[in-house]
Amino acid sequence: MHTDEELVQLFIETQRNSYFEELYERYSDKVYRKCLSLIKDPAKAEDFTHDIFLKLILKLGTYKENARFSTWLYSITYNYCMDQLRITKKRGEVYSDESVEVSDETDLNTIFDQNDIEARRLMSAMDQMSTEEKSLLMMKYLDDLSIREIAEIFKITESAAKMRLLRSREKLRIKYLETIVFLGLLFAKLFELLKMVR
Numbered sequence: 001m002h003t004d005e006e007l008v009q010l011f012i013e014t015q016r017n018s019y020f021e022e023l024y025e026r027y028s029d030k031v032y033r034k035c036l037s038l039i040k041d042p043a044k045a046e047d048f049t050h051d052i053f054l055k056l057i058l059k060l061g062t063y064k065e066n067a068r069f070s071t072w073l074y075s076i077t078y079n080y081c082m083d084q085l086r087i088t089k090k091r092g093e094v095y096s097d098e099s100v101e102v103s104d105e106t107d108l109n110t111i112f113d114q115n116d117i118e119a120r121r122l123m124s125a126m127d128q129m130s131t132e133e134k135s136l137l138m139m140k141y142l143d144d145l146s147i148r149e150i151a152e153i154f155k156i157t158e159s160a161a162k163m164r165l166l167r168s169r170e171k172l173r174i175k176y177l178e179t180i181v182f183l184g185l186l187f188a189k190l191f192e193l194l195k196m197v198r
């Protein structure tokens with residue numbers, strides 16, 4: 001079994017399809033799922049996955065091993081999907097983080113207390129967030145990327161990445177609490193209606 005980096009090197013040196021096919025086997029499903037999480041359209045996600053791997057063949061020669069191959073591929077995937085979204089609609093929210101400093105001691109790994117969050121309510125809250133905010137949270141808490149890797153993908157400083165992550169986390173908490181309050185009010189209203197019918 002070759003590492004990802006070895007497969008890249010072997011493909012560059014020999015141009016043998018078998019090395020690229022192995023990379024494709026390892027990552028096509030992950031790239032598809034990333035595209036789907038960003039654009040919510042299975043057919044487009046499939047098309048984007050093919051486009052990204054075509055792009056990858058052309059870009060493999062530029063890969064430098066100062067980042068993991070998976071992080072580099074995630075960066076290509078994210079940027080491609082965002083470019084496609086920009087073509088079809090205006091970008092939602094723009095951040096200005098340059099003047100904000102975040103302490104290195106800030107613990108971003110305690111974003112969710114598993115006992116406090118139910119999956120459905122969490123997904124409902126996530127659906128109300130921008131693509132960039134969802135991507136940040138997924139990169140950090142589902143894909144387990146470091147702040148440095150996230151900063152590289154977004155082409156921003158580590159401090160800016162940390163600040164965006166904090167803002168996204170706070171927004172998710174607010175949306176999650178709004179979802180709980182809304183559902184509580186809805187159930188109370190339904191309960192009142194049922195009492196009136198009886």
